[in-house]
Amino acid sequence: MWGNLESFSDFFVTGDPMILGAQVSIALAIIAIVFVLTVFKKWGWLWREWLTTVDHKRVGIMYIIASILMLFRGGVDALLMRLQLAMPDSEFLHAEHYNQIFTTHGVIMILFMAMPLMFGLFNIAVPLQIGARDVAYPFLNALSFWLFFFGAMLFNVSFIIGGSPDAGWLAYPPLSELAHNPGVGQNFYIWGIQISGIGSLATGVNFVVTILKMRAPGMTLMKMPMFTWSVLSSCLTILFAFPILTVTMALLFLDRFLGAHFFTLDAGGNPMMYINLIWMWGHPEVYIVVLPAFGIFSEVVATFSRKKLFGYNSMVFAMISIAVMSFFTWAHHFFTMGSGADVNAFFAVTTMVIAIPTGVKIFNWLFTMFRGRIRFTTPMLWTIAFIPCFIVGGMTGVMLSVAPADFQFHNSYFLIAHFHQVLIGGVAFGYFAGLYYWWPKMFGFALNEHLGKWAFWLWNIGFYVCFMPQYVLGLDGMTRRLYTYDFDMGWGPLNLVSTIGGFLMGIGFLFQVWQIAYSIKVHKRDTTGDFWDGRTLEWSIPSPAPLYNFATDPQVKDVDDWWETKQKLARGEKLPPKPALAPIHMPKNSAIPFIMSVFWFGAGFGLVWDWLWMAIPSLIGVAVCMLARSFTYDDDYYIPVDEIKRTEEAAAALKGATT
């Protein structure tokens, strides 16, 4: 029954003191969580309020908590790598362990940190920005979260059970094929990504329909907040890109599981086909994560410059054209494949062209700030820091897009520095800005700005100290995925500098954790619901938003409708009377998303170990959950008017007490 297990150490990873330490601390953490939940009798609360919730605001918070945990793990991976590389001829990590760490670092940071943080912000902000009561499919939304969560757990469990994948973050064959990678690590990779990928695809469908169909009356497409536009363009890209990932992972699995020959070297397989497929997903993927960051910057820059966003129409046009063009640049990831000058020329040109709409956006943000009354709050600081960082990252990207020159840059530290600059400087900075910006709306209290500024400066200085030397190292010939190098290469000093920068960013992260912990303790209540003097609808309701979001439907007339409303009030104009309260139709909580995702986890785990006795019943469990959902007709209820009245009066009283 246990098939491929011959001894204990085939299952649990043993022999490495660091991993043993991690195993012990994970066991202790689980015991501590169980203990705390039991002592404080919080199991029922956890189940009713969180695990079975279909409320987009709570789903968003769960996404964000999970992504911060993943940021910690991905960050520890990064620091371990930097420690190893700080000195020449280092023996801190052996080659195999190093390979595992750079693989998990990449996968976790992109798929299990950036993606869920992005989905968390979608969930928090989009329904509130468009004046909706929830997303289009609240049940599916909860299912998406739990699929992501259990996919991420399945991937992470490989660290202590079975062994981590070690074929790089995109698992190129033939290295990731059974012949060269016989362990289970690569199976964990496939099923972790596959399960969470289904969730991502469902989120894409969900938000496209939410944005197209659930906007408040009066909010035409061209009156939508810019973040909502960015989410729409990102989700449209998800719809076209993620099915490709699903197919690619499935085919790699068939190669490993049934001995198929899609990507093998023998019997007619074609490894380069995998590399084409994975980048047909992978390149749009980087735009999927960066477009919402652009949306966040647009909101933040307008709010804190107290000006309308410059060039709204061109911004929308730029976002949609980036979303479309992102599908025509994938081969620039492997100019060295040898597909010929004509193919390389095409992809070089498309890559250069996609920089144009990005440049348009940069100018729009700059002109928004121009002659604005800028407030240097933490979200704004991250936005301002993003601009030069992303410009440098974008310019080195254009350098890489020059196909002949790319033969030199390919797979060097120059490339590593480039993509970290756009992914940290663009995506991470953007999501931090968004997290700080919407934090008061999510939790009803503000984060400490002083600690936030410490974190900001540590991250920023650390970033340049870490990655600028890597450009030079790349030009000096240092290639990626090296686990050690000779003293004679002369790469030692710059690597040491880079490591110091990495640790500065690590300290920056600790400051952020401290900032959150401190702010929870101080709990500076946001009583107004409009903490930043915002412009869009989410700031027109109390913080945190009530369960039903909007007591009555907002009637939208302008872009930045809430700002215009405030202007009208300041001028002493009368607002049209609000419609009478009516009972609000809400979806009921459901345990099915959680249970179904547990079954998916079981199926994934079974397939990882080739245990059909576990995988088949689990897949049947998945099917039963789907049928159970289909046969459920009683899935909604109404919030009575009395309750809405009470909630609204309490919020008004809180506001009145302070103003």
Added chain:
Amino acid sequence: MAKSVAHHQADQHGHDHGHHDLESLKTLGFWIFLMTDVIIFGCLFAVYVVLRENTAGGPTAEELFKMPGVIAETFILLTSSFTSGLAVLAMHKGKLNQLIGWLAVTFVLGAAFIYLEVAEFIEMVNEGATIATSGFLSGFFTLVGTHGLHVSIGLVWMIGLILQLRKRGITNVTKRKVEVLSLYWHFLDVVWIFVLTVVYLMGVM
């Protein structure tokens, strides 16, 4: 004008109208899901076309494919699409028994299709042509098998829906469910036309 589900509660149509809107929202979502499924099949077709000459000394398409069985499968599936259309027509006329009857006919035809396909696969495997034989056969079994898997899921879905129809009759909710299932079924029919052309006809040509 864009309106949310809940917005309808404010007007006077009450409970049913709210549900009706929710149902059209779900139909739209299903259309979008089908678009993503198109991309899944698109990738599998592309992979198959890249690999179809890579027989690696194993059997070729011409040697393997037996067209009479494939033609029979095609006609059975096309007919099932027609009968699922008849089911939807019966539903719009409000004839519950006819609706269930045509769905049952569709189910039987779908099951016959799956039976023939599985028999074809078993025969190939017995002749030594498995998914592990060559790149061509990996592509073939995966593409055609994915279509077959879709049809099989549709069959389970159809049973579930027939049970719900018997219990609840034709309501806004069951109506939407039948329409969505029929959409799915026609979609699989279209995909099969491409399978027939790209895999079988171009294979034996």
